[in-house]
Amino acid sequence: MSAPLLSVRGLTARFRAGGREVTAVDDVSFDVGEGEVLGLVGESGSGKSVTLRSLLRLLPSGARVEGQALWQGRDLVAMPDARLRRVRGGAISMIFQEPMTALNPVLPVRVQIEESLRAHTALDRAGRRARARELLDLVGIPDAARRLDEYPHQFSGGMRQRAMIAIALASEPRLLLADEPTTALDVTIQDQILKLILDLKDRLGMSVVLVTHDLGVVAETCSRMAVMYAGRIVEQGGVREVFASPRHAYTLGLLGSVPRAGTERSALRSIEGTPPGLAAIPPGCAFNPRCAFATTVCREVRPDLSPRTPGHLAACHHSDRVAQASLAA
Amino acid sequence: MSTPEYLARRLLQLVPTLIAILVVVFALVRLLPGDPASAILGDRALDADVERINREYGFDRPIPVQFGIFVRQVLTGDLGDSTSLKVPVAQLIAERLPITMLLTLMAALISVALAVPLAFVAALCRDRLADGMIRGAFQVGLSMPVFYLGLILLTVFGARLGWFPVGGDGDGLLDLLYHLVLPAITLALSLAAVLMRNLRAAIIDVVDADYVTFARSKGLRGSLVLLRHVLRNALISTVALFGLSIGTLLGGAVVTETVFAIPGAGRLMVDSITGRDYPVVQGLTLALAVLVSLTFLLTDLLQAWLDPRIAR
Numbered sequence: 087m088s089a090p091l092l093s094v095r096g097l098t099a100r101f102r103a104g105g106r107e108v109t110a111v112d113d114v115s116f117d118v119g120e121g122e123v124l125g126l127v128g129e130s131g132s133g134k135s136v137t138l139r140s141l142l143r144l145l146p147s148g149a150r151v152e153g154q155a156l157w158q159g160r161d162l163v164a165m166p167d168a169r170l171r172r173v174r175g176g177a178i179s180m181i182f183q184e185p186m187t188a189l190n191p192v193l194p195v196r197v198q199i200e201e202s203l204r205a206h207t208a209l210d211r212a213g214r215r216a217r218a219r220e221l222l223d224l225v226g227i228p229d230a231a232r233r234l235d236e237y238p239h240q241f242s243g244g245m246r247q248r249a250m251i252a253i254a255l256a257s258e259p260r261l262l263l264a265d266e267p268t269t270a271l272d273v274t275i276q277d278q279i280l281k282l283i284l285d286l287k288d289r290l291g292m293s294v295v296l297v298t299h300d301l302g303v304v305a306e307t308c309s310r311m312a313v314m315y316a317g318r319i320v321e322q323g324g325v326r327e328v329f330a331s332p333r334h335a336y337t338l339g340l341l342g343s344v345p346r347a348g349t350e351r352s353a354l355r356s357i358e359g360t361p362p363g364l365a366a367i368p369p370g371c372a373f374n375p376r377c378a379f380a381t382t383v384c385r386e387v388r389p390d391l392s393p394r395t396p397g398h399l400a401a402c403h404h405s406d407r408v409a410q411a412s413l414a415a
Numbered sequence: 416m417s418t419p420e421y422l423a424r425r426l427l428q429l430v431p432t433l434i435a436i437l438v439v440v441f442a443l444v445r446l447l448p449g450d451p452a453s454a455i456l457g458d459r460a461l462d463a464d465v466e467r468i469n470r471e472y473g474f475d476r477p478i479p480v481q482f483g484i485f486v487r488q489v490l491t492g493d494l495g496d497s498t499s500l501k502v503p504v505a506q507l508i509a510e511r512l513p514i515t516m517l518l519t520l521m522a523a524l525i526s527v528a529l530a531v532p533l534a535f536v537a538a539l540c541r542d543r544l545a546d547g548m549i550r551g552a553f554q555v556g557l558s559m560p561v562f563y564l565g566l567i568l569l570t571v572f573g574a575r576l577g578w579f580p581v582g583g584d585g586d587g588l589l590d591l592l593y594h595l596v597l598p599a600i601t602l603a604l605s606l607a608a609v610l611m612r613n614l615r616a617a618i619i620d621v622v623d624a625d626y627v628t629f630a631r632s633k634g635l636r637g638s639l640v641l642l643r644h645v646l647r648n649a650l651i652s653t654v655a656l657f658g659l660s661i662g663t664l665l666g667g668a669v670v671t672e673t674v675f676a677i678p679g680a681g682r683l684m685v686d687s688i689t690g691r692d693y694p695v696v697q698g699l700t701l702a703l704a705v706l707v708s709l710t711f712l713l714t715d716l717l718q719a720w721l722d723p724r725i726a727r
Contacts, residue, residue, distance in 0.1 A: 144632055146623050175633035187625040190644055192651075192722050201643070202633040237723050253633065 090117035091293050092141075092178075092261060096153035097163070099133075099140045101364075108364040110136040112317040113153070115391075118261065123287065123294045125308035125325065127301060127340070129361050133317040134297040135183075138263045142174050176206045179254035183266035185246035189238035189253075195222075196234040199253050206257035221252040225282060244275035248282065255286065262287070262294045268303065280307055301340060305329060313337045316362055316372035319391055323398035331409045333400035335377045338408050371403065379404040379411075418719070421726035425715055429708060436704040441485050444697045445478070494698035499690045504698035507683065512702055514584060515668050515679035517591070521599035522664060526607035527657070534614035535641070541619060550615075553608035561667050565601040565674040572597060582676035598675040602667050606660050613656050617649035624648070651722045658714025662707050 099111040111133045118124050126134045140151045141162055155162040157178070162170065174180075182188035190198060199218040203209055209217060222230035225248040238246055247267060254262060264283060268276035284307055287294050296308060304311050304325060312322040313334065321334040332338045339357040359376040362368055368375055374384040383403050391401040394409075402408060469475040472495075473484055488494065494504035533553075537546045556564070573581040585594040621627060622645055630644045669681030676682075680699060687695035719726040 139628070142632055144628050171634045171636065173634070174631065175635070180629070180632040182625055182629055184625060188629040190626040190630065190648070191724060192647055193643070194723075201630075201635060201639070205634050205636075239724055250629070253629075256633075 090119050091122075091157075092118040092295075093156040094141070094154070095156070097137065097140055097155060098152040099136050099145060100150045100152075101145075102148055103365065106365065109367075110149075110317055110364055111140055114314075114317075114319050116312050116319065116322060118293050118295055121287070121291060121293055122310065123284070123296055123308045125304035125311035126295060126297045126314060127299065127304055127311055128314035129299060131361055131364070132314040134299075134314050135265050136317075137314070138180065138265050138295065138297055141263065142178060142180060143170060144174075144180070172206070175202050175254075175259075176257050177259055178261045178263065179257070179259035180263040181247075181250050181254045181265065181267050184270045185243065185250045186238065186270070188250055189246060191238055194235050194237055195241075195249050195253075198249075199234075199256055202253055202256040217256070218252075221255060222249070224255065224286070225249070225252040227252070243271050244278060247271060247275075247279050251279075251282065251286070255290070258290060260292060262292050263297075264294055265297045266299070267296070269298070269300070276303075283307070313340070316367050317364065318372065318401065319399075320373065320402065321400045322391070323395075327395070327398050332412050333394045333398060333405035333409055334373075334402040335379045335404065335408050336373045337400075338412050339376075341412075371401070379407055418726050421719055422716065425712060429712060432708050433705065436701065436708070437486060437489065438482075440697055440701045440704065441482055443700065444693050445481075489701065494701070495694035497687075497692055497695045499687075499692045500695075504694045507695060508680070508698055508702050511678060511683045512680045512699075512706075514591070514595075514677060515665070515672070515681055516706070518595050518599055518602065518668055518671070518677065518679060519661070519664050521592070521595055522602035522606065522668075523657075523661070525599055525603035526610055529603065529607040530610035530614055530653075531646075534611045534618060535646075537611070537615045538618035538622065549611070553611055556604040557608035559604075561601060561605065561670045562674050564604060565598065565671055568597050568601055569675065584677055584679075594675075594677070598671045598677060601674070602664060602671045605667070606657075606664060609660065610653055610657060614649060614653045617652050618645060621645050621649045647721055651718060654714055654718050654721060658711055658718075661710040661714075665703060665707065 094117070095115045097111055097114040098109065100107050100109050102108075114133070114137055116124065126137065128134045136145065139145050140149075141155050143151060143162070145151065151163055153163060157173065160169075162173065165173070189195070196215075196218055199221060200214045203214045203217055207214075207217075218234055219230045222233060227233055227245055227248050233241070233245075238249070241249055247270075251267075262283070267283065268279050271279060280303060283294065283296075286292065296303070298304060308325050310323065311325050311328055312319045313328070313336065314320065315336050321328060321332065321337045323333075328337060329341065332341055336357070339355070342355040343357065357376055362372060362375075368385075370383070370385045370387055371377070371380070371389050374380040377384065379402075381403070387403070389401045389403050391399050394400050394405050400408075466475075473481055476484070492505055494508070496503055497507055500507065533549050537549045540546045569581055572578045579597045580594050583594060585591045626648075627640060627644050630640045635644075665681075668679065669684060671677070672679045672681035673685065680703070683695065684699050684703075686692075687699065
């Protein structure tokens, strides 16, 4: 692989909550290559969204971000605010899970697109207007000229998400950070939006980091994936390899809980228990209380994320046993 | 619904409101204890004189007829004559009400000018020193009675320092504005405190909203995010509160005008009630009620402009 577009090293995000500091993202490292779609997978509260927001320093005030996020040789984490503002919505754009709450309810869509164009391009008023219309066309919103002057509440869920994508694409970003972009949508619409994102990625030559809890979405869209649990990446590798032979018990559990069509009918397995709260992450491997493979070492020593086969990393003391179990299943 | 339609519907709603105001004002005066004729003539009036007055003012006619006459008079701008000052009520109101309106307007502007920036500072420094100081200062302002605050301002800035006049309405518009500065500040502080608290809470609510994060993710300047995305949304509830407070503000104007000896509608109202000058009380109540409902209309329109979902 050529030099990555974005290279994240040791990214850590801490919040103050209830008088003590909790670590929402702990020592997360990954690369995003040119034109690649990286899936960031995990349950709610695993730190996937916080990871995404930390990259552009979009966390609420009071949060502390450490580590490195190298973007074209510059560290987003340490960059001065004014410079970071040019990257935000310029080279790196972000879309959110809930287009109803992520679009400003009191501003017409036109204003929300044009303010981005104003911040990142030299277009004049007429140029911005024309470009805003082009963008709505690009994301497949019919009757774009009229819809520009409408407000978010006048759009359907799918159209709203398309409008948000149009806003994010305003300045032709090289990297799109997509935070569960299809979770709030109907299944049929979900598919359309995913296809749209993939199609735009190819046409505009973007890379995408796709945060999702839906492994089906990952299988459909991503080339590589990273699985997060309790703020850490526990497994990372090519989607094909991870699906074929997961090396972390948590990933194995996640895959077991996805219904598959076309195979012999088998019981869905769910992962027992719930993910730990950030304030009470168990010592050792954070997954050990829910893990069928757990032994004493899992309760005492935190496993490092290390390569198990080339390009396939896992943070599990028993990754070989997990791999065998996945083959047996 | 489009904006013109909303405007039309809202204007139409004004009609029943105005009718209700007419009914209430008409009934109020007739439900007051003591009959108007003896109020006009004094306690030892002759029966013949009472009858004459009753005939002159129409108090001997059946109530519905009296109401009809009342409505017709109001519609033609004839509110009768003041019984004590012997001048047309309409003329009195035209002289006095603008002063009160000016006072209220100044107070409203001052309270907004104080509340908005301070609410921002307080919300953005939430739970830190600046927030505590701002909220503490307003708490003191809020718990102080209007007349007491007025007297303090009067003593310090009027009598001691001599920066502002201690009372009256001055000569000409500029002088009037100068005379109204201290009273307007007096009137503004409690409203500013209420607005500040409401807006501070609204800003705290909005500042971490998804659409604000999305706006920041677009690389917009911080000031643009605050004004266009945070303030506009936070203002929606504060504008509603502001509209509702205008009535209270007018009530406060009565006290303030008394403290600062300003010949406005508030003073006129107090004097007319004590003097049982029914036509004036009636006309003034009517004018104030119409004024308040027009203010409500304005704040509704302002809200609809801020939040397009309301007009639809």
